[in-house]
Amino acid sequence: MPRALAVLAAVAVFLLGAGPASAAVRATASVQSASGGSRLAVKVVRQGRLTARQRPRAMAVRRSGRAYRLRRPRARTGLGTWRSKVYRGAAGARVASLAGKRVRIVVRTRSGLRSLRTRVRGGAAAPTPPATAGPFERPRGELKGDAAFAHIGRYFDNSRFTDCPTGRPSCAAKERYDHCAGGGRTGNMEYTRLPARPESDLKASGPYTLTGAVAYPNGSWGVEYTVLVSNNETRYAWNVAADGSVTGLFTGPQGEQEQLGPLHWQQPSGC
Numbered sequence: 001m002p003r004a005l006a007v008l009a010a011v012a013v014f015l016l017g018a019g020p021a022s023a024a025v026r027a028t029a030s031v032q033s034a035s036g037g038s039r040l041a042v043k044v045v046r047q048g049r050l051t052a053r054q055r056p057r058a059m060a061v062r063r064s065g066r067a068y069r070l071r072r073p074r075a076r077t078g079l080g081t082w083r084s085k086v087y088r089g090a091a092g093a094r095v096a097s098l099a100g101k102r103v104r105i106v107v108r109t110r111s112g113l114r115s116l117r118t119r120v121r122g123g124a125a126a127p128t129p130p131a132t133a134g135p136f137e138r139p140r141g142e143l144k145g146d147a148a149f150a151h152i153g154r155y156f157d158n159s160r161f162t163d164c165p166t167g168r169p170s171c172a173a174k175e176r177y178d179h180c181a182g183g184g185r186t187g188n189m190e191y192t193r194l195p196a197r198p199e200s201d202l203k204a205s206g207p208y209t210l211t212g213a214v215a216y217p218n219g220s221w222g223v224e225y226t227v228l229v230s231n232n233e234t235r236y237a238w239n240v241a242a243d244g245s246v247t248g249l250f251t252g253p254q255g256e257q258e259q260l261g262p263l264h265w266q267q268p269s270g271c
Contacts, residue, residue: 027105027116029061031096037088038095040068042105043081050077058108063098089239089247093216097142134242135265138219148213149185152221156213157183160270161238161246161263177236178269185210189227190271204229211235218242240265 028043040061056078059070073080087095106115139151149156158181164171174194180187190205212224219242227234235251238260247261 027107029103029105031098033096037086037092039086040070040084040095040098041081042070042083044079046077046079053110055079056082056107056109060106062104062106063101066094068095089220089241089245090214090216090222091239092241093142093218093220096218097216134219135244136219136221136240136242138217138242139215141217143215145213148215148221149210149223151215152213152223153184155221155240155265155267156223157181157187158267158269160266160268161248161261162266163261163263165264165266175263177263178271179208180269180271183208188271189225190269206230208236212237236260 026045030041030043032039032041042059042061044056044059055076056072058072059082061068061070061084068084070082070084072078073082084095086092102117104115104117106113136152136155143151156179159179160176162174162176164174164176167174174192176192178190178192180190186207186209188205189208191203193202195202206227206229208225208227210223210225213222215221220240222237222239224235224237227236232253234253236248237251238246238248240246244265245261246263246265247259248263250258250260252258
């Protein structure tokens with residue numbers, strides 16, 4: 001199991017309603033690196049004796065309209081370390097960026113909800129890797145919109161997202177999304193699926209229009225765009241991790257959705 005590196009820590013004390021005079025839980029929040037991503041962890045210890053109605057039964061960390069639900073530890077008392085799932089790509093970068101920011105920890109008990117707003121402080125940050133680590137240059141801070149695309153455009157233009165970076169014959173089947181050279185905020189995108197039988201090959205292409213871009217200090221980035229194919233508009237949202245691994249979400253003309261990936265970023269696109 002990879003060693004988890006805490007990059008933020010905060011302490012919150014929740015008074016849990018009527019009961020023993022000093023009944024409360026003490027919560028220490030942290031962000032950990034695990035399995036190539038980031039997750040939130042909240043360690044809960046008691047102060048005083050807790051009744052059954054005061055025991056934590058559900059917990060979440062909230063920030064900027066986002067809620068990160070935490071999984072309950074095994075202890076029936078609700079004490080111990082609550083953890084979120086592991087987030088990767090752009091979502092993982094958002095979790096890691098909580099260092100030093102104000103968050104709200106919400107605890108549900110049988111007696112009701114309790115919450116506390118606090119600015120995260122303390123904790124030893126993981127060493128910052130060199131700005132050139134990985135295939136992408138790292139910005140000094142989070143970038144969005146035009147500023148983000150100005151930074152990542154060189155990686156998006158003439159790029160390919162594929163599940164077979166080495167190509168045939170090393171892979172029996174292959175799927176790729178090509179963003180053709182010479183594009184920018186608008187351009188041409190080609191989709192190719194090459195199954196084991198060549199006569200079943202599937203190819204489609206159409207013009208794309210960029211609708212969103214983001215770049216994170218750890219080198220990961222993301223783009224969203226629409227593609228017009230046979231007069232039908234489809235949407236793609238991509239998350240590219242700092243190591244070049246890619247996941248995405250496809251939304252079809254009728255709103256149907258499909259998770260894409262894992263894929264791998266590479267250049268050139270081949271179109």
